[in-house]
Amino acid sequence: xxxxxxxxxxIERQIVTQDGRLRFELKRVSAGIWVGRHHLAELKxxxxxxxxxxxxxxxxxxxxxxxRFRYVPQFAELKRAFDDLLAIDI
Amino acid sequence: MIFSQSxxxxxxxxxxxxxxxxxxxxxIQEIPNVTDGAQIVQILHRAARVLRxxxxxxxxxxxGHDSTESFRFLxxxxxxxxxxxxxxxxxxxxxxxxxxxxxxxxxCASRIPLKTPSQAAVVELAERYGVxxxxxxxxxxxxxxxxxxxxxxxxxxxxYFEAKESGPIKVLARSLSMELHEWWVxxxxxxxxxxxxxxxxxxxxLKMERDGLGSKQIADRLNTSRAAVDSxxxxxxxxxxxxxxxxxAHAAAEHGVI
Numbered sequence: 001x002x003x004x005x006x007x008x009x010x011i012e013r014q015i016v017t018q019d020g021r022l023r024f025e026l027k028r029v030s031a032g033i034w035v036g037r038h039h040l041a042e043l044k045x046x047x048x049x050x051x052x053x054x055x056x057x058x059x060x061x062x063x064x065x066x067x068r069f070r071y072v073p074q075f076a077e078l079k080r081a082f083d084d085l086l087a088i089d090i
Numbered sequence: 091m092i093f094s095q096s097x098x099x100x101x102x103x104x105x106x107x108x109x110x111x112x113x114x115x116x117x118i119q120e121i122p123n124v125t126d127g128a129q130i131v132q133i134l135h136r137a138a139r140v141l142r143x144x145x146x147x148x149x150x151x152x153x154g155h156d157s158t159e160s161f162r163f164l165x166x167x168x169x170x171x172x173x174x175x176x177x178x179x180x181x182x183x184x185x186x187x188x189x190x191x192x193x194x195x196x197x198c199a200s201r202i203p204l205k206t207p208s209q210a211a212v213v214e215l216a217e218r219y220g221v222x223x224x225x226x227x228x229x230x231x232x233x234x235x236x237x238x239x240x241x242x243x244x245x246x247x248x249x250y251f252e253a254k255e256s257g258p259i260k261v262l263a264r265s266l267s268m269e270l271h272e273w274w275v276x277x278x279x280x281x282x283x284x285x286x287x288x289x290x291x292x293x294x295x296l297k298m299e300r301d302g303l304g305s306k307q308i309a310d311r312l313n314t315s316r317a318a319v320d321s322x323x324x325x326x327x328x329x330x331x332x333x334x335x336x337x338x339a340h341a342a343a344e345h346g347v348i
Contacts, residue, residue: 027128027178031135034128035169043156044181048163048172061170066177 009088013081017071024078028085033058035082039067058082113261114140121269126281130273135166137266138243141259145221145244147172148267149187150235150274151345153236155335162274167244171219180215183208190240196260198223198252198269216244220234223250226265229271235344239271275346282345286329295322297348299339 003059011028025036032053037053039046052058059079116247124130138146145167145298153161163172175192184260188209189202200223204210216224221244227241243263245251251259282288298308305323306315309311323335331337 015264022112025127029118029128030134034131039176041243043158046176047161048165048169048176049127049164050167050169050172051131051135052169061173061262064170064173064201 011085011088011090012074014084015074015081017074022067022074023072024074026078026085027088028088030090032080036070045078052082055083055086110140110244111258111262114266118262118266118269121273124273125277127277130270131164131166134164134203134270139167141243141262141266142245143225143243144246145219146246148239148274149269150242151187151236151238152278154341166224166268167221169217171215171254174215175212177323178211178215180208180212181280184212185209186224186226186242187238187240190230190238190290194228194230196225196227196255196263198255199226200226200252204224216242220244220246222246222248223249223252225255225259225263227267229267231271231275233343237275237344237346239274242265266347279346282342282347288326288329288342288347291322292326292329293342294348295319295326295338296335296342299335300343300348 013026015024015026016022020038022037023038025034025038027034031051033060034047034049034051037047052061059082062075062078065075088090104150114137117140120133121130134146134148140146146165148164150162154160161176161180166173166316175184184205185202185204186199189197198215199216199221204213219241223245225243227243229241231237231239241256241263245252263325283293295308298311303311305319309316309319323338327333327335327338330338330341339348
């Protein structure tokens with residue numbers, strides 16, 4: 001009898017800064033990694049979502065984000081999370 | 091990076107192709123059934139491909155009671171474009187957004203006059219990211235809300251959308267824009283209801299407030315006391331962390347709850 005595999009890798013991650021103002025959501029999809037970016041500034045909230053299929057492109061995109069200087073650990077964690085998710089076969 | 095792949099067929103040739111219309115319609119019809127953010131982005135990619143666009147982005151805007159502005163973007167294009175756009179704070183200078191605030195008809199981007207250097211810079215940024223020809227498709231809202239959506243289709247090829255704004259493309263793009271906008275409204279409504287744990291009774295009260303009914307009229311309708319109505323509103327306002335019932339009803343309307 002087939003048994004259910006209970007050790008499937010997580011295909012979603014969420015990374016939030018300590019002040020709660022910046023949140024990234026990542027999800028492994030067939031085309032790559034869906035990334036949602038949510039930023040709450042003083043009087044403005046900006047969210048956008050896109051799908052990245054390549055590691056280099058996502059890392060390049062992160063390296064353009066000015067907030068990477070304010071939230072250094074979270075951006076490092078983001079790169080790792082992206083790489084980990086991209087390595088998952090679906 | 092995923093980009094929609096353009097074909098060699100010109101848009102006005104494709105517009106006469108029944109299969110193209112059927113394919114686009116089929117994709118657009120999937121939108122109401124989508125609840126997942128990842129799926130909706132992938133649908134936008136597929137729709138842009140079928141509409142022969144190299145890039146697509148859907149932007150949604152709403153203004154809070156305290157002038158807080160909320161922008162949401164679905165991207166089937168280079169996300170670096172959106173990042174740079176945000177970091178330059180181009181929201182206030184975006185001529186395509188400003189067009190969508192005042193008009194409901196789709197238009198080629200080149201037909202929107204640029205009145206300031208900042209507006210020209212927004213368009214130059216888009217061109218730098220491959221939008222040599224753009225098609226701007228508003229998704230207006232009715233009622234006393236600031237909520238607005240706009241779809242932008244882009245092509246690497248200059249004059250692509252200008253050559254002929256053919257009937258099927260205009261209709262399909264408009265339909266796609268409206269369905270995406272409705273998707274955002276449903277998502278915003280779901281988020282707000284969940285965040286503030288709104289009940290159906292809360293929503294009913296907010297509707298009546300929005301309709302201009304006072305406490306006595308509401309109490310009469312609900313067969314309760316004015317004090318009970320006021321108390322219920324206090325609890326709802328506390329959920330929203332807003333100062334009064336008018337602002338609360340406005341926030342609920344902006345998010346599509348009422």
